[in-house]
Amino acid sequence: MLTSKTVNEFINELASSSPAPGGGSVASLAGALGAALTSMVCNLTIGKKKYVVVQAEMESIVTQSEKLRSSLTALIDEDTNAFNAVMNSFAMPKETEIQKNERTAAIQRETKNATLIPLRVMQLCEQTLPLIRLVAEKGNVNSISDAGVAALMVHAACMSAKLNVQINLASIHDAEFVRDAGTQIKGIGDRVERESQNILRHVNASLNTHS
């Protein structure tokens, strides 16, 4: 499993001439890092006298951000596994007509599956942003830059996942699937772009006020 490798090993494998892990697993990892930073800001707020009025809210947020972190972390490996399944279907025999048809069907099936994973990353990133907004607005102000980094990571994760959906859609024949996924990624992409910008404006304003 990729997540059982050291950070160094992961980065080394990424840089190598093997196509997996690639941008898809990096998208999931960036999302997991964003969710983890959201949890961190909560954990650095909970138990502090100055923030006692938001303690219950932070406890509720950290429960949610930890679930999102866990799901996004699992998708690091799922993305690479799905990519390898696509590669394996390309390697299927294609000598007889039956083999050709089976191979094409497998490629289509596995490419659809490999598309659903970054789509899920995008959905989870969108769900993380309202939590990041809350920790940026109400969490420990000493960690405001960490809330900003969380927004930047989740934004990059979502847009990275979008590129991975798009490159897969280019080779899927099922027009309805392509249309549906296209509509979804456009909507999520636009909303995540807008909301992450809103959070970053708040973070920058707060940094300027306190400097």
Added chain:
Amino acid sequence: MLTSKTVNEFINELASSSPAPGGGSVASLAGALGAALTSMVCNLTIGKKKYVVVQAEMESIVTQSEKLRSSLTALIDEDTNAFNAVMNSFAMPKETEIQKNERTAAIQRETKNATLIPLRVMQLCEQTLPLIRLVAEKGNVNSISDAGVAALMVHAACMSAKLNVQINLASIHDAEFVRDAGTQIKGIGDRVERESQNILRHVNASLNTHS
């Protein structure tokens, strides 16, 4: 060392109530992931017949991106070490006038040092972008989404590092240091914003052409 921990352990430590590692180390990690993906696209281009005309260029790019990857990876730990040094200076005794002065001087010195690390991350991110542009334009088109993810990671890394410089500058008394660093991060931030958008426009255009 953080980079010797597994990806899972790193994300767990990040989410914990310990302030380190935090957004600074995540910024360096995102930069390292972007540089690693740049190397990957080179490695998936080198040796392919279709790309023989750019082989020498890709070999030159991968040498540079691997150096940047190595520097950015080292900064993951350096950022956390520098942050811990700031925390240690805050913990210094402050009973006598001499102790107070020594403590203040140490806080100022360590905070400046902790500021130079994300500033270095920003500089390295800026140096990575021209390489990403080249692999996006001339590298293996099957990896165009990975080039896009590299641009997104390096952009997020640079803007994350900028937030970390800003939050540190707020507590540095040396006006000249603050002014100089402020000018530098504004310049790098603006250029990285513009150049990463340019790359992403090219990647999106290429994805639309091939779909």
